[in-house]
Amino acid sequence: MAPSGALLFLSARIATCIWYSPAMRAAIHHAADDAEHDAGLVEWFLRLTPAQRLAELDSRVSFLVTTRQSHDHQQLRPDPGGIDPASR
């Protein structure tokens, strides 16, 4: 037996509510942001030579160790490309 028009309408409404729920939208946006973020970082990093990549890693590790030792967790270094984590 074919579903009634009311049932179809109700199903569509439920699907719409789920799709546009804040949680669903946030999950979709976060996934898109992560992929975009990764792609941007990789694009930047691939422009460096292996020696420059190693120097960048050394620099990051030194920064993190120094920061941890000084217990100053407010010193957040901006992501490469000028993206400030605090603004996200």
Added chain:
Amino acid sequence: MTTSSFGRILEVLTRHRVDFVVVGGVAAVLHGAPVTTFDLDTLIRVEDRNADRLLDALHELDARFRGHSPTLRPTKRDVLAGGHLLLLSDAGPLDILGFIGMNSRYEDLRQEVVRLTIEDREVEVLGLDELIRQKKALGRAKDEAAVRLLEEVARRLRPSR
């Protein structure tokens, strides 16, 4: 305080002509994945003369076991045992590995190694595809982000794939 310098460790190991392959997070960085790691993982050839050269390099780096026995230096017997030596050198943490993954040794991975030039020195690094395979096989949550970045690197280097 120990200042981390992966470049210095690689320079010392290559100058002492140690047979080794960079694996793990530093290999990912050298391939172009912007991950952060605190130690340098090296897969070494477990062999008598290579052990001598490695020990000379480790002596120059003042490498000692990290953790519960920080005053102990690795011996030739330790190296030839073919296991994992987790060390702390004057240039940062250094892991000397006799095997990786499912008992893959230096000799087993010769076809999966690439040579990269760093400061006029050639360094052997585990190839991108094998690195992704090894990290996936470990199945650790902490490797998921690195695998994602490595796959993005692979996609960009081989856009037609």
